[in-house]
Amino acid sequence: MREWWIAGVVLILFAGCGGIESTTRYKTAKTNGKYYDIKECEKEMALANDIDEGERIDMIIVYKSKRTMELYRDGKKVETLPVSLGRNSGDGDKVMAGDFKTPEGQYWIRRKLCSQKYYRSLCISYPNANDVQQAKAKGLSPGGDITIHAQPTWNTSGKGNKHTLANNWTQGCVAVTNESMEKLWYAVREGVPIVIKK
DSSP, X not given: OHHHHHHHHHHHHTOOOOOOOOOOEEEOTTTTTSEEEHHHHHHHTTXXXXXXXXXXXXXXXXXXXXXXXXXXXXXXEEEEEEOBOXXXXXXXXXXXXXXXXXXXXXXXXXXXXXXXXXXXXXXXXXXXXXXXXXXXXXXXXXXXXOEEXXXXXXXXXXXXXXXXXXXXXXXXXXXXXXXXXHHHHHHBOTTOEEEEEO
């Protein structure tokens, strides 16, 4: 148990936002312990926008203060998910690259990714024009690569969800469980708006 906790802390300290990584095998809860090949995920991306209208999500709102994500369909809230945020998100809005804060503002889902580190992720259109302007005025870079992503590889089974969801640990991204990402992957089209509030 002690080794699991130490490994988890080490991986959390080095966790960042997902991107396209090299092909590896990723063990997930969904596959019941079998290896999950990232190339198979990439093949599924062609189907990821073929969404059942009954499951469709057309608006996402994240409340940083409550550490929740609300999912909407046709103006009605259909589900609320717990999330983890950037580890310095309690100190306000994201200002620059490397501040480990989750941004606040209006964005949209610009891309879906298969991730070696975080299973799957939905890329957020950060920075927007306002973010760029504010950072530029201070002579800073606003950063980028902000996503909604799933869990790090040490928590593919979901047994560590209680621990990860009780803490803000990302570099600025919004993290959900692998199970929640499965739903989001097939319910959210590219272009869906996401609002991140205090």
